[in-house]
Structures are given as C-alpha cells and as structure tokens.
Amino acid sequence: MLIRVENLSKTYKKGIKNRNPAVDKLNLQIENGEVFGFLGPNGAGKSTVIKILMNFIRPSSGSVFIDSLPVDDPLTRVAIGYLPENPFFYDHLTAQEILSFGGHAARMKKVNIPDRIERLLSQLKLSQVKNQPLRTYSKGMVQRIGLALALVHNPKILILDEPMSGLDPLGRRLVADLILDMRRNGQTVFFSSHILSDIEKLCDRVGIINRGRLLYCGPVGEIVNEAGGLEQAFIQRIENDDRGQNGSDLAAR
Amino acid sequence: MGQIWLLGKITFKEGVRNRILIGILLFAILLTVLNLIFSQMFTYDLSKVSVDLGLSMVSIAGLAVIFFMGINLLARDFEKRTIYMVISRPIARWQYVLGKYLGLMLMVGASVAIIGCFAAASVKAIMLYAPSYVPPEYSWGVFWLSIGLSFLSLLIITAIAQLFTCITTSSYLALMLTACTYFIGQNVEVVRKMVDGNDTFLPLFRYVIRTATWLFPNLSAFDIKTAAGYGLPVEISSIIWIAAYGISYVFIILILTVFIFQRRELG
Numbered sequence: 001m002l003i004r005v006e007n008l009s010k011t012y013k014k015g016i017k018n019r020n021p022a023v024d025k026l027n028l029q030i031e032n033g034e035v036f037g038f039l040g041p042n043g044a045g046k047s048t049v050i051k052i053l054m055n056f057i058r059p060s061s062g063s064v065f066i067d068s069l070p071v072d073d074p075l076t077r078v079a080i081g082y083l084p085e086n087p088f089f090y091d092h093l094t095a096q097e098i099l100s101f102g103g104h105a106a107r108m109k110k111v112n113i114p115d116r117i118e119r120l121l122s123q124l125k126l127s128q129v130k131n132q133p134l135r136t137y138s139k140g141m142v143q144r145i146g147l148a149l150a151l152v153h154n155p156k157i158l159i160l161d162e163p164m165s166g167l168d169p170l171g172r173r174l175v176a177d178l179i180l181d182m183r184r185n186g187q188t189v190f191f192s193s194h195i196l197s198d199i200e201k202l203c204d205r206v207g208i209i210n211r212g213r214l215l216y217c218g219p220v221g222e223i224v225n226e227a228g229g230l231e232q233a234f235i236q237r238i239e240n241d242d243r244g245q246n247g248s249d250l251a252a253r
Numbered sequence: 254m255g256q257i258w259l260l261g262k263i264t265f266k267e268g269v270r271n272r273i274l275i276g277i278l279l280f281a282i283l284l285t286v287l288n289l290i291f292s293q294m295f296t297y298d299l300s301k302v303s304v305d306l307g308l309s310m311v312s313i314a315g316l317a318v319i320f321f322m323g324i325n326l327l328a329r330d331f332e333k334r335t336i337y338m339v340i341s342r343p344i345a346r347w348q349y350v351l352g353k354y355l356g357l358m359l360m361v362g363a364s365v366a367i368i369g370c371f372a373a374a375s376v377k378a379i380m381l382y383a384p385s386y387v388p389p390e391y392s393w394g395v396f397w398l399s400i401g402l403s404f405l406s407l408l409i410i411t412a413i414a415q416l417f418t419c420i421t422t423s424s425y426l427a428l429m430l431t432a433c434t435y436f437i438g439q440n441v442e443v444v445r446k447m448v449d450g451n452d453t454f455l456p457l458f459r460y461v462i463r464t465a466t467w468l469f470p471n472l473s474a475f476d477i478k479t480a481a482g483y484g485l486p487v488e489i490s491s492i493i494w495i496a497a498y499g500i501s502y503v504f505i506i507l508i509l510t511v512f513i514f515q516r517r518e519l520g
Contacts, residue, residue, distance in 0.1 A: 054337075055340075074343045076343075084337045084341075088333040091267070092267050093270075098338070104259050106343060
C-alpha cells in the first residue's frame, strides 16, 4: 500500500457553533502503480485531503501514511511530486532555476539534474523560455512549469490538484500523456479533477467524495458500467447523498 | 544545511532581482550625493557630520530593504501560496524558517555592504576636500565596526519581521508590528533610564517599562555613530557583549518563529 488514509477527519473552526467536518472519517488505500482519480463537487473535501497528504494542514483525527511513513515526516516528500491547483512561483526566477532548486531539494544526484531539466522542458514545450523570468509566463505555461517541478525528481508518487485547470487542449493532452507515461513506468498518480472525461480515460480507480465522506471507491470500469457513464454515476451518487442528508437534517429538526 | 542553503539562495536571488531593491540602492546613492552637499554647510565637526550622515544612510536603506522587500517576500509565500513550491519538497518547517532567514540575511548584508562602501566613499571625498584646519577626527575602524553593528541590529529586525509574518500572514500587519517594534527598540533604553531615576512614576508603570526592556530589543545599544564620528575609543568587551546580545536575540526569535511555524496550518 503506497498511500494509506485511516479514519481521517478534519474540521475547520468557523465561529463557535459551525463545526461541519471538511473530511469525515475517510478511509482510502492507493496501491503502487495505479492512477487514482479523486472526484467530488466544489467544497467536497478533495483539496483538504490533498493538503493533509502534503502535510500543509494537520488532521483533526486519523492518520495518513505514504510509503509506510507518517506524512509529517519530511522524508515522505522525497517520493512525492506535487502540483497545487493554482501554482505560484517566485516571479524573478527562471524555469531553469526553479527546476534546479526542485531537483537539488529532492536530493537528486547533481550530475543528473541538468539532463532531467532539459528533457522535461522539451517534453513540456518550454525549452524556448527556460531562461525567462516566470513573471513573463502565461497561466498555462506556469501550470506546465508546476508540472515539471512536480516531475523533476522522477517521483514514485505524483499528487495533482486539478492539473488540467487553466490548460488549453494541447496542454491537457500533454498532461494526460505524462500521466499515462507514469502509469507505464509503474509510478503512482493521485489526482483530483472536475473533468470527468479525463478521469475516465486516465484512471484505474476513482474515489467519489461529497461533504467529506467517501461515497464510492473502486475501478472506473465498474462504476461506468453500473450507471452508463462516469458523469451519470457521479451525479447520481452526489444527488442521492444530498437527498439523504437533507432528509436527515429535516428529521433532526 | 543543504536544504537551508538552497532556500536561502533562491530567496536571495528573488530579492536581488526585484526592482524595489534597485530603487533602494539608487536612493542610497542619492543620499551619498546629499551627504556631499550637506556637509559643505558645516565648517567644524565636518567628520562627525559626514560620518553620521553616512552611517544613518546605511541604517535607513537597510530598514527600507527589510520593510519594503523582506516582509513582502516573506508574506507573499503565504498570500500567494508560493510556500507550497518549497514545503512540498523534503524540507522540514524549521529548515524553511532558517532558509528564508538566510536569504534575507544575505540580501540585507549585500545592501549594507554596497551602501556602506558608498557611505565610506562620501566621507573620504568630503574629508579630502575639507579645509586644512578641519581635523579628520573620525576613525575608520570604528566606522566599519558601526556598520557591522548596524547590520546586526538589522538582522534583529529581520528576525522580528519573519516572526510577525509567520503569526499574521498579512504583509501590512507584519510591517506595522515590525515598525512599532523598531521604534520601541530605539527608545526603550532612554525611557527606562528616565523612569528608573524618577520616583514620581507609579511602581506599576516602572515594572511595565522594565518588562518592555526585556521583551523588546535594545536597538540603541548598536548605535556607535558618535564614537565613529569623533574617533572615540570603544571598549572591545562592550562590543563583544553587544554582539553576543544581538546574536542571542536573533537566535531566540528564530526559535520562537520555528515553534509557531511548526504549528501553523497552510491551508
């Protein structure tokens, strides 16, 4: 088991009374070498789970392990490549400098770093602009640099939060190809997305989350066959869950 | 140490390429020219005036670098979430705090070195063209020592700025709190002396002031401009104590910053 989430809960304090959990007793296991899609409507808790995986925020209860290490151990991040939803970088640095920092910080062998950077920049069609400061980049180019930074140390696990957002169709294709490459190489990809067609095309398994609770976790093929498409299956499960919750709210009143 | 150095290096690079830094350095050059003009208005104490202006220039420009650039660089990490780029790597939070501090230290150090050289050049030029009856009373040794102590006091302010940025995450609030600490630090010694020697103040007030002298840095202790300007001797032991005080203060503030930052959520 590469990623193990056990009984994970996270509650944000919003005033004295409002203590709705963003994540509620979530259990999840991601196997080595699989591409896992994390689906859910806005505010479902996807980014919260990812931020806990990256140790940006701490769980209220439960535990999370990556490669058998608890996520608060910085060494877990040697194996992880991460792309946030809206990546921002230091404006005055160049792509080359940022990626060099990424490689060195991930403890790559110094001799391998320049070649790896060149290869990634060429793969992501950024070689022409590698010496320009990042403040001159378009949103799509920044997203691609974010992806290059996540990939520079050839990580065992890639965690992507909405990797397709802000990308044009060509950029989306590039990202999709990279994810498929990683799968072929036996690496693990965990990504959240709203674009269901991408999930359907790229993932081995999906997890559907709503209001912090995992509604489904299993093979993509199974849920697609069950409802006649991922979109229908997704909408059905979310609507059923919302109806159930509204019913229990009324009963509680 | 490797991770801290890596982070320090990119923080320094990001800082020195910022146009604000160039603006501050141009401002310092302008002050050098003003030093040359102002000192022409004095016939006596010429060395005192030029050294005083030159050293003040170093302090003002150093403060401007911290207030307008350093705090912005630190707060941007939280406001724009550029911090994700760093701590998604195998970099521990204490390494992040020390790496950022190292980068700012290099930036402030480079600015102080450049402006210090301009200040020294202006003093040299003024004394070179001064009338022969004006004695060159200043001491280069104490001049450079004064710049060193100014740098140390700026390092204290940098550490305080980093602490406030970690607590508040807002650049504006961190700037206000750091500026307040700076002004209190500059005057706390004078106020304490005034209160200590006067029984008309309430005991509670005296207690508050005495507590403040322990909490806030005594920045006036780092100011030896008068000794530099008149070429007065300085006691090596007192300089060692001031340096030890400054380094210890920075050390304590950094420990506090690490302690707070370890517990912060970066959501």
